[in-house]
Amino acid sequence: MLTCKALNLVVNNETYWTRVAAHIEFTCCYYVDMTPVQMKYLNNLDCGYYEGMNRFLQYMDEYIESVFPEYQEMDLRTQTLNMFEEERMEPGIYANIMGNVENITMKEFAKRRIAYHSLSHPPNGKMVKFVKQIEDSNIPNKFKREIMCSLTDLLWNLEPNHTPRDILNGICCFD
Numbered sequence: 443m444l445t446c447k448a449l450n451l452v453v454n455n456e457t458y459w460t461r462v463a464a465h466i467e468f469t470c471c472y473y474v475d476m477t478p479v480q481m482k483y484l485n486n487l488d489c490g491y492y493e494g495m496n497r498f499l500q501y502m503d504e505y506i507e508s509v510f511p512e513y514q515e516m517d518l519r520t521q522t523l524n525m526f527e528e529e530r531m532e533p534g535i536y537a538n539i540m541g542n543v544e545n546i547t548m549k550e551f552a553k554r555r556i557a558y559h560s561l562s563h564p565p566n567g568k569m570v571k572f573v574k575q576i577e578d579s580n581i582p583n584k585f586k587r588e589i590m591c592s593l594t595d596l597l598w599n600l601e602p603n604h605t606p607r608d609i610l611n612g613i614c615c616f617d
Contacts, residue, residue, distance in 0.1 A: 459548035461495055464522045466552055468502050470559045485577070519548060526555065 444450075452458070469482045481501055487494040499518075506513045506521065513521050523543055543551055576586055 454549075456548055459552055460519050460522065461499065463548040463552040463555065464502070464518050465495065465498060466555050466559075467522045467526050468498075470555065522548075523551070526551075 465484070481494070481498045484491060484494045484498065489497070513524065516524065526543065541554075543554075546554075573590075576590065579586070581589075
């Protein structure tokens, strides 16, 4: 945005930032925990960012239609702000980060929402490093997707009696 005026015009507007803020809110919101991983992070897609975002918003429309019918008549900005207000940790220690969101720009909402989420849900540094190493690897994207989807399925579907040691022992077979 700082080096290209044409790109700045495309992405530095309320419509673009409303889509970004909606993506952040819907993926951070505890109501929407079942978002497919590729849509949640918009990486390893078989399309570009714009099409990936369109697919995500279509998925959210379908989700809202089935789970939150009262949101159907709202525009995307209102849906996003209402979703946040319903799940906000009031009067939690992070509430002052967001402040009043009623008249906020969506760009500012997105920045504050990321800060709010990262303070209330600190990332696992080892997992972030692992994912970055996979992303930076020269393995073809198709195989990266297969590996990460299989790993995601494994971790989400672990039986309660399995431990991280079980996973470690299974992964060690490939050393």
